[in-house]
Amino acid sequence: MIANKAVLLSRAALMAFACSMWASAQGAAVVTIVNNNAPNEGFNDPTPVQPVGGNTGTTLGQQRLIAFQHAAGIWGATLSSNVPVRVGASFVPLACTADTAVLGSAGANDIFSDFPNAPRPNTWYPSALASKLAGADQAPDGEPHIRARFNSRLGLFPDCMPGSGFYLGLDNKHGDKINLVTVLLHEMAHGLGFQGFTDEQTGEPYEKRPSVWDHHLIDNRSNKLWVNMNNDERRVSALSETGLSWNGEFVTGQVPTVLSPQSTMTVSGRRAGAAKGAYEVGDASFGPPLDLAGVKGELMRVVDQANGTGLACAALSAANAAAVKGNIALVDRGECSFVVKAKFVQDAGARGMVVADNAPGPVTGLGGGDPSIAIPAVRISVAAGTALKAVLKKRARGKTGIEANLTIDPDRLAGTDSMRRIRMFVPAEFDPGSSVSHFTTDAKLNQLMEPSINADLIHEVKAPRDLTQALLQDIGW
Structure with missing residues (x-):
């Protein structure tokens, strides 16, 4: 989706992992950033920079890491889990032109079903959530729960949106630049579970098992949950423009306090x-x-x-x-x-x-x-x-x-159906990486988990400003 002329994709990205680790966050959960960059790249880029907006790093790599740690701290203070959440992250060159660019991508590194204490049998859960619910790490051999990568060239080269790079400050004063902390909060939310694992384009569940996501998606015309639909019904629902809503008690309960x-x-x-x-x-x-x-x-x-x-x-x-x-x-x-x-x-x-x-x-x-x-x-x-x-x-x-x-x-509340449930983003033409896995763009106030990053977003993930935390609560956080 286009966000400040930049494409924001939201799917897990496969990449090689380095070993150095950086801990972040205080609060009800610990979110750990795993630095996957090689020396002199990404988080290790030695380019000198001036501190900006509360970010005290003196190199480009340090400032990127501090921004990551800040976003991780926000999620750590919001979530509750006895199992630290590991985010494997890197800054790498991604596709871009002078006018458009891929900002980054993130998602669950793995999914699990029928683990100890699983609330729903035969149902997929993202790695970080499965570990929280089980009370023990489900990821094998210290693998990350979330994989993420972001564009290291954005705004720094004439062929990659020059002048419109990431703002690395922590104070929301991003002007016409792209607020990296906001983008990170968005992408980490996908990795925490703001995504489904059923193929939205075909309607086919992964290995014939629904995800916990499917238990809360409801076609607001038939009032039928995705988990109770056949593949073709899900496929049509994913192209319905205004026909798909989120059916969860936490989100629906907070809609009147958040939406205008x-x-x-x-x-x-x-x-x-x-x-x-x-x-x-x-x-x-x-x-x-x-x-x-x-x-x-x-x-x-x-x-x-x-x-x-x-x-x-x-x-x-x-x-x-x-x-x-x-x-x-x-x-x-x-x-x-x-x-x-x-x-x-x-x-x-x-x-x-x-x-x-x-x-x-x-x-x-x-x-x-x-x-x-x-x-x-x-x-x-x-x-x-x-x-x-x-x-x-x-x-x-x-x-x-x-x-x-x-x-x-x-x-009427902006972005809701007749039952005051927030609608999901389901354009008539399927949008890979965006359809179904985001809130509608009609919401007001603008929400963090819309398919594009709006300029008026602040670093809030919960009510009364935002519904992202509520959705994660609906799936088990």
């Missing part, structure tokens, strides 16, 4: 015609959140391209600026980032921004971060954008008679 009301856009006015009504929208990770009072104004199109689209990737023309001033600007997705579009329409005096998608699929949010953005922004679907443009095309630029209100629906 669903945002919506209501279109009205004497000239709105067939476009009248409420529209599903995706929230932006920048700008102010919407509230019940709403932000109202005439909906005005920005048109700055020969093909009739309005990208707002440069300062608005005088005509476009006059149209959006004091109103809600409708712009098209593409060409530049969402924060760039928001800044240009804000500079032109718009009260809010609506981005019409350029590809079919479920409505998702607008990523990015810029503290100077002071207007709300939302995304609408291709179909919604087409309907609105059709009625706007017939009206004068100066006054459309079509009113938009960006507000919230107090009766």
Whole structure:
């Protein structure tokens, strides 16, 4: 998935292991970082650096390790286990270009079933959780419970997202860089059990046994658990866009304290015609959140391209600026980032921004971060954008008679189904490494375990900010 233009994959990565070990974390569990890098590489990179954001390391390798230890400490203080959790980790060159990159990957190193004290028979559990439940290490010969690797080239080379590397500070002040501690918290969660072991693309359980994950995935249309489905039913459920939810008492119990009301856009006015009504929208990770009072104004199109689209990737023309001033600007997705579009329409005096998608699929949010953005922004679907443009095309630029209100629906929680269970990420086109194994991108507040790292995330894994700990509790932590 795209996170600050970077691909965040979440699956176990096979790699060779070195022997040096670094202990980390205090609290209810101990999380140990196993350094798999060779001398002068990764955690052992001797490149001098200045301390940053509470990270006191004086070499690049030291700072990487301190960031790992910090993330491990957060999970250690959150979990409970008598068996130390070993994370085999390394920084290695991974795929990247000037605009996109693989940030890293992680997952359970091994899975176990029918171990001592196993809560469910004939069911797969990830290595760290199986060891916790058994009260004894299930991993053979000191093998790690979690394997993880991250991109050692990110932001450091002209062919690997130059200028957008990992922020190694511990204080969340990452600016336009990628917050490494947040990425680590996300990936460690996968290794702890925020993943299934059934093939999501075929629906086939590994060695014909379900995973504990399958006992909590529920198709919210049929109200049928994955563990009770056949392979084809699971395959279809994994492509259902909004049809798959998490059915667990800890997560569902905390949903009302963590998630906020669903945002919506209501279109009205004497000239709105067939476009009248409420529209599903995706929230932006920048700008102010919407509230019940709403932000109202005439909906005005920005048109700055020969093909009739309005990208707002440069300062608005005088005509476009006059149209959006004091109103809600409708712009098209593409060409530049969402924060760039928001800044240009804000500079032109718009009260809010609506981005019409350029590809079919479920409505998702607008990523990015810029503290100077002071207007709300939302995304609408291709179909919604087409309907609105059709009625706007017939009206004068100066006054459309079509009113938009960006507000919230107090009766719905963002990212949930009709039973107020949080939905999972299941796009209509299967997304390897992301489908099924993440929360929906519709959640608000943005959640750590969405398929992309949002700029507004902080180093929290539990309620009232986040549902990740609750999900791990549902599977046995």
